[in-house]
Amino acid sequence: MKIAIKNANIITMDKNMTQIENGYIIIENDKIAKIGDMQDYQEEVVEEEIDANGDILMPGMVNTHTHISMIPFRSLGDDCKDRLRRFLFPLEMECMTEELVYKSAKYAICELLLSGVTTIVDMYYFESEVARAVDELGIRAVLGETVIDFATCDSDKAYGGLEYGEKFIKRWIDNERITPFIAPHAPNTNNTEALIKSNEISKKYNVPISMHISEMDYELKHFREKYDKTPIEYLESIGVLSERLIAAHTIFLTDNDIELIKKYNVKIAHCIGANTKSAKGICPVSKLVEKDIIVGLGTDGPSSGNTLDLITQFKLFANFHKYINKDRSVFPASSILRLGTIEGAKVINKEKEIGSIEVGKKADLVIVDTKSVNMFPMFDVYSVLVYSANASNIKTVFVDGKCLVKDRKFTNIDFDKIREDLIDEMREFKIKAKDKEKEILE
């Protein structure tokens, strides 16, 4: 199977940030086979030819931290204090079922694909159901089962995720598009034993381990009082820091934490939108990248970040990090686009496969509509993508060489049915959610 994309403004996001203003690429099966200038294009026999007509061709984006099956929670209690423990935990326990996780995941994958996200790092409950949805719909994913110190919707005892998680890893470890991992929820919602066990599983199967770290003020207080350590220092003391660890959020970091993150080559999933909307704080990304620590961007779940696209995060990232650094020139637009593509690929140790447009890499590709009213003029293509674009400007999306979205429509996915199925499945959830809202807001 061969596909040609012609007349594209290609931003490769390779090491040299090569841009080909009027270029072409040839996709062969799941990979990028050729890249070049249209001047040098030689007619090829291909199954399909796409004329990008000057639109931007860029690598698919990598969302390094989310919980996609939390779609049912979106817009519920957004402005409530302590929402996690008052809304989310109890409703998850009461209402999340296998079917709801599966159908929500399918819905969310549609949203991700339409917005140009081609790879996600997801952690939740019933993660096998997320894998089933990913497997069916064709996105690339790194998926982890949550381990936590209480009974959950998918386990009648605490830490049920350890057993579920190991089984899940075995099931998916050889899959091409799905990489399984283990996901202890947070240092303060797991005991030491569970954290060590999770890390052993990660080591045994050589898969990532990811958790929320240094996100909550009460988390910091807990470790300060109990061990006189930061969460990062505590994790080091029990041997859990490693190059396999993807630390999400990391809002509150000391200089020593940053040293430890660097020393162990821990990867960071930065969720600027969710962290600021919840008024928690801002991860000191400029200090991290100064030390060449690898940072990617995440939306967090749709309950927290509301949208799953990375373009929204680009704008928020730019404005927040320029503001806190008091310098409009820090993090120029091109560097922010790197965080959403090639740096995201590094977070999941897949920078040899995805994250940039290079010959031999997977054909995870996005065409962005430059005819949309907000995308003109284009003195700087990165500026336009970071400061002007929105998720609806994404036009065409390839994952693994397959065109899943073409001209804003799915090629093979019945989105209307997925939406209807989710609405049906959510009936009980909706009633309970409204009751909970009433109870809390009164």
Place this chain on the structure above:
Amino acid sequence: MKIAIKNANIITMDKNMTQIENGYIIIENDKIAKIGDMQDYQEEVVEEEIDANGDILMPGMVNTHTHISMIPFRSLGDDCKDRLRRFLFPLEMECMTEELVYKSAKYAICELLLSGVTTIVDMYYFESEVARAVDELGIRAVLGETVIDFATCDSDKAYGGLEYGEKFIKRWIDNERITPFIAPHAPNTNNTEALIKSNEISKKYNVPISMHISEMDYELKHFREKYDKTPIEYLESIGVLSERLIAAHTIFLTDNDIELIKKYNVKIAHCIGANTKSAKGICPVSKLVEKDIIVGLGTDGPSSGNTLDLITQFKLFANFHKYINKDRSVFPASSILRLGTIEGAKVINKEKEIGSIEVGKKADLVIVDTKSVNMFPMFDVYSVLVYSANASNIKTVFVDGKCLVKDRKFTNIDFDKIREDLIDEMREFKIKAKDKEKEILE
């Protein structure tokens, strides 16, 4: 002329924040004639019937500060320090012509309408050309000619805007859709005499006066050194504070400044996106609204804020003000939507005409697509609009009773031609802009 909109989820933004989940409205000529629940709907003879099919019907949004004709500058030198004086001022002087202002304004008005903005407050040069574009395309506008202490593209001497501005006011003062005003650029780019003269013109014709105030660190330094005052204190001392004044930006405010703003009933146009992208700072809006000072939202020019829609500003507003107040519950979504509608109307003293859906008010209305993937589920309609929506979710737009956008397409405007005309007109600008970029970046 009568139009019915049926089956709409109406958020009126009236005093009681009345919401009609399945409602209708009747438009008669330029006004809203009836509002009600579908249960009570009685068939009427109408020229047109629109089935909103459950979509959101809300008031048109009010962008209280922009410079729409700066479209040609978008994405040029975004991440450069001191961009205003290095890029914008010299290129404006050299390249902005009547035709370029006119054609850029037309382009920008298309972008505004497609995003659901139905009223703008604009200040620039050749403002008559902006008025011409507004008059032709049908948006509502409050337009002011800039007064500044140097020769400009539309005046070969300093302060040419005073004469141009007064003439401009006389020309448009009786227009239904256009309200003219006078726009001294900033306190530090005008001498005392010009500021007083501008204020006299505003008083004489009873039109607004608007300027950038307390936006620049060097502006504050200037007034501290010269008068030992803040810019606001200085303006009070020369008699320029009044209920007619729309102060844009007001990033740096002392408690005394806030007292003065309250005392004189000065209105605020808050540009969160532009102010943070440029790393300048954040206007203390929570302190202002605590004192019932009227605050609206502005995008600033497309050179600074990049997009002209208010939905982008809603999200930025939410995240920034929750973050700086360290409280996720401040500025709940509904209050942010008020800033973009009814409070914006108050900024321009038009709250009796626009800003909410009420019988007798102008039919400036927007239908938002709730079938878009990012708009589901909808536990809270305001949450969805503030945290999930983007400009491309706007479906249908009425200004002054006329349907200008229907199902994301213009009813009467030839956008392709407007775009082509602007591209043609920009040829010389583009060359000079690229030269300037080269000169500065080298």
